[in-house]
Amino acid sequence: xxxxxxxxxxxxxxxxxxxxxxxxxxxxxxxxxxxxxxxxxxxxxxxxxxxxxxxxxxxxxxxxxxxxxxxxxxxxxxxxxxxxxxxxxxxxxxxxxxxxxxxxxxxxxxxxxxxxxxxxxxxxxxxxxxxxxxxxxxxxxxxxxxxxxxxxxxxxxxxxxxxxxxxxxxxxxxxxxxxxxxxxxxxxxxxxxxxxxxxxxxxxxxxxxxxxxxxxxxxxxxxxxxxxxxxxxxxxxxxxxxxxxxxxxxxxxxxxxxxxxxxxxxxxxxxxxxxxxxxxxxxxxxxxxxxx
Numbered sequence: 297x298x299x300x301x302x303x304x305x306x307x308x309x310x311x312x313x314x315x316x317x318x319x320x321x322x323x324x325x326x327x328x329x330x331x332x333x334x335x336x337x338x339x340x341x342x343x344x345x346x347x348x349x350x351x352x353x354x355x356x357x358x359x360x361x362x363x364x365x366x367x368x369x370x371x372x373x374x375x376x377x378x379x380x381x382x383x384x385x386x387x388x389x390x391x392x393x394x395x396x397x398x399x400x401x402x403x404x405x406x407x408x409x410x411x412x413x414x415x416x417x418x419x420x421x422x423x424x425x426x427x428x429x430x431x432x433x434x435x436x437x438x439x440x441x442x443x444x445x446x447x448x449x450x451x452x453x454x455x456x457x458x459x460x461x462x463x464x465x466x467x468x469x470x471x472x473x474x475x476x477x478x479x480x481x482x483x484x485x486x487x488x489x490x491x492x493x494x495x496x497x498x499x500x501x502x503x504x505x506x507x508x509x510x511x512x513x514x515x516x517x518x519x520x521x522x523x524x525x526x527x528x529x530x531x532x533x534x535x536x537x538x539x540x541x542x543x544x545x546x547x548x549x550x551x552x553x554x555x556x557x558x559x560x561x562x563x564x565x566x567x568x569x570x571x572x573x574x575x576x577x578x579x580x581x582x583x584x585x586x587x588x
Contacts, residue, residue, distance in 0.1 A: 497538030520555030
């Protein structure tokens, strides 16, 4: 052994370097072939995995839809399933490059505290999404108003970490589930019907009984008004420059805005047709005569 070491020490450095280079180039084709095969197999696994994930998600969504599951539940489960399956796919591909899946999981486990602190906001949003689906303060299709920041819109989707709202002017608002689960909100369309109150002022010279009859007729002719519920006209206030009448009725939640706009317009037409004036605020100024 000592003789071999002495012989190696006597060899010139150039010959040693030349031998290492020759060995490298001799092994290069085999290593390149193995690497290329791994990349090709990983690409095939990635493609097949993506297709399989699509099939699995489609089957799960169809099964939930057949079971009459809520649309928000379907979207949430689909988001969770998608994230989980892609994580499994990535670990599988990493294992093909020599990374041990058990080692990866052990590493994630040992770094659990640090990861938990880093993604605590995301975990809060995930838990918030679960609470929303369990407690159902709203569902997909409801119109909600979030009281913390004043955001409002129709619920388009309830996903793994976020809920998306569509505003009436077609903007998309993305809200964290944790915020929605821990703050107050108003579900505008949770009930089938909504009460509508319209205030309108008439002149003090106008006949109050006649004005009430005219407005009552407008209510009876409006198809959006739910006739099975109370609807009436009343004197709400004796204002500074007008007698303020109130109109109260109930409309279906789906017809609320169109019914409100139509009623407001028809009230003006009806009062104009009956010759009943709608005054505007005014001030009478009396000038006292000065003695000469």
